Amino acid sequence: MFEMRSIGCVRSRYQDTKSVPKGLGAKHEAEGVLEILPEFEEGLADIEGFSHLFVLWVFDRSEGFALLGTPPSDDRPHGVFATRSPKRPNPIGLTVVQLLRRDGRRLHVRGVDMLDGTPILDIKPYLSSPDPQMLRRGWLAEAEARSKDGR
């Protein structure tokens, strides 16, 4: 077992899971704040040079896990490691946010899909993306195609 601690928390407009946009075509444009604990502030040095960040966080209001589940974007079940389900063996969430500005130990960001008060485990700079020509999105692309066809 590995013990992880909170390095701060998310300030977001979302107070409960129902208010977070989900499903096909959901946009994550919400602004929010990553509030880092004072003892970790020094670790933010030079972060303002990056436009995008990975945020690793805890699904702290989710309990237990399910290896198969039907996501909001489809009507068919898929393996948990092929979805973003909160019911994971390790309840870690991953979100790419755009860094708007830094105000001391508060990072103002766009693209928040976490609930208000969500514990943050780590922040990493976003450095590069896979070649878009190479990207395949499995069941999600199929669900999008079915949705467009009205199936």
Place this chain on the structure above:
Amino acid sequence: MFEMRSIGCVRSRYQDTKSVPKGLGAKHEAEGVLEILPEFEEGLADIEGFSHLFVLWVFDRSEGFALLGTPPSDDRPHGVFATRSPKRPNPIGLTVVQLLRRDGRRLHVRGVDMLDGTPILDIKPYLSSPDPQMLRRGWLAEAEARSKDGR
């Protein structure tokens, strides 16, 4: 505190940190295997439809953390949250790999930068990238520019 468990481990050609390519221009083309524990295999259903995966893992051979550090790609110190340093408050690593094929509970992937035996915490499908036009890479872009100028 949050308790996390291993869901499997990485099989890689890298036996020690010195053998992992690092620094400016390092390529991560190494192939390896993500070996998932039998009790989590069902969670891999439909993963083979995705070309790329996020792998969350533990820097299990790193001890302690430093809020400031000089990465292999620069000669200047930066905050830990602006680097991929293993010496993090929560020693979680994040790697995007290309899924080559699935063989039961073994995922053959390209782009491994983890050591052999590294514990895996989670696997998520890679769905989209930020607009490349919007991407800024802070100190890393500056270090690359200095390196090209021979400074």
